[in-house]
Amino acid sequence: MMARGFFLVMDSVGIGGAKDAAEFGDEGANTLGHIAECCANGEADRAGLRQGPLTIPNMNRLGLGRAAEAASGAYPAGLEHVAEPEAIWGFARERSRGKDTTTGHWELAGCPLREAWGYFPAEEPAFPAELTEALIAQAGLPGILGNTHASGTAIIAELGEEHVKTGKPICYTSADSVFQIAAHEEAFGLERLYETCRIARKLCDPYRIGRVIARPFKGDGAESFARTGNRRDFSVPPPARTLLDEAKEAGRDVWAIGKISDIFAGHGVTQTLKAPENESQFDKTLEAARAAKDGDLIVTNFIDFDQIYGHRRDTAGYAAALEAFDRRLPELFALLKPGDLVILTADHGNDPTWTGTDHTRETVPVLAFGPGIEGRRAGELSTYADVGQTLSAHLALPPLAAGASLI
Numbered sequence: 001m002m003a004r005g006f007f008l009v010m011d012s013v014g015i016g017g018a019k020d021a022a023e024f025g026d027e028g029a030n031t032l033g034h035i036a037e038c039c040a041n042g043e044a045d046r047a048g049l050r051q052g053p054l055t056i057p058n059m060n061r062l063g064l065g066r067a068a069e070a071a072s073g074a075y076p077a078g079l080e081h082v083a084e085p086e087a088i089w090g091f092a093r094e095r096s097r098g099k100d101t102t103t104g105h106w107e108l109a110g111c112p113l114r115e116a117w118g119y120f121p122a123e124e125p126a127f128p129a130e131l132t133e134a135l136i137a138q139a140g141l142p143g144i145l146g147n148t149h150a151s152g153t154a155i156i157a158e159l160g161e162e163h164v165k166t167g168k169p170i171c172y173t174s175a176d177s178v179f180q181i182a183a184h185e186e187a188f189g190l191e192r193l194y195e196t197c198r199i200a201r202k203l204c205d206p207y208r209i210g211r212v213i214a215r216p217f218k219g220d221g222a223e224s225f226a227r228t229g230n231r232r233d234f235s236v237p238p239p240a241r242t243l244l245d246e247a248k249e250a251g252r253d254v255w256a257i258g259k260i261s262d263i264f265a266g267h268g269v270t271q272t273l274k275a276p277e278n279e280s281q282f283d284k285t286l287e288a289a290r291a292a293k294d295g296d297l298i299v300t301n302f303i304d305f306d307q308i309y310g311h312r313r314d315t316a317g318y319a320a321a322l323e324a325f326d327r328r329l330p331e332l333f334a335l336l337k338p339g340d341l342v343i344l345t346a347d348h349g350n351d352p353t354w355t356g357t358d359h360t361r362e363t364v365p366v367l368a369f370g371p372g373i374e375g376r377r378a379g380e381l382s383t384y385a386d387v388g389q390t391l392s393a394h395l396a397l398p399p400l401a402a403g404a405s406l407i
């Protein structure tokens, strides 16, 4: 087979059922399951946004409900039971020790984590003094604010005004392997923020930190501060070859949409289509679907589920985002050509009903479909890497080091 491969990641749309969830403090977490339950109980109604049971008929027909049932033991509440899903459907376990975006995407692309990430302790200060001192010196900063574990929106409300007054950027982390820098786009400057992040990137390498993230925001005061679409992730490169590298090396175009290029540190990417939120990421995916040649790989990360709703524990918002995404799927179906293969999946969970504001360790759905592909049960996949291996086989690329192909 060849035609094109679509590797579509719904950021944080986990379906529960991870055997090792307890080791991450996440036993019982189930992003899709709990959202569906809240919706069915009328606990996710919001005037002008959405009402009632979760309505995602397209994904359910592909097999999302069946995958969720197989993963967690319960069909998502309020969804009609689908006897014969249209996709090859299953759920995948994460082999890597991590529940962050980078780890999830790399494993999906055939490259499970070898060495554990470094994390900053849940103490204050969170960052080692040598790291902050070097950052202040090399980036010419008057100092830093934060230096703690925090929710990104809460910390700009708390420290944003002091940041604007003093010029000190807000540095914070989370349960993930991240060093995040929030700064005002105009008062501090966007380019200066990116440059500060590049310096931090180098300084974080010895600590094995996965990502440095620029978190620009705008506004005139604590009430109006809001993050902009100019977030940028500075990732370490994947430790081994991924599906993207194989495709690029074989002369194919690799279309990286949303934050994909950042997640893979640009490796294996030939076309970068940046877009800040689900709607525009969907638009760009369709644009790539129109332009891509046979043999090309299209990779998209749909960020809103995670960034806007999961971390903010906004169940109604998350449900509405799933429904909006589902409504757009027919636009993609209409652009598929014979021979195309789409895999719709996720990178970790982010249960909006869970405590805290961090990701949750869960299994993820794997729905593989395309014109002429017969639906069937794939069941339990022991690694996310089966996603990459399946796309690799479909695109007639050299086999990846990890994962088994579903086709």
Ligand SMILES: O=P(O)(O)O[C@H]1O[C@H](CO)[C@@H](O)[C@H]1O
Binding pocket: 101, 150, 151, 152, 153, 173, 174, 175, 176, 177, 178, 180, 213, 215, 307, 311, 357
């Ligand atoms: O609270 P915000 O800034 O959205 O941060 C979240 O975004 C980071 C990257 O996905 C996660 O590590 C989490 O902490």
Ligand SMILES: [Mn+2]
Binding pocket: 011, 012, 100, 101, 102, 104, 306, 347, 348
């Ligand atoms: Mn993610």
Ligand SMILES: [Mn+2]
Binding pocket: 101, 306, 307, 311, 359
């Ligand atoms: Mn996240």
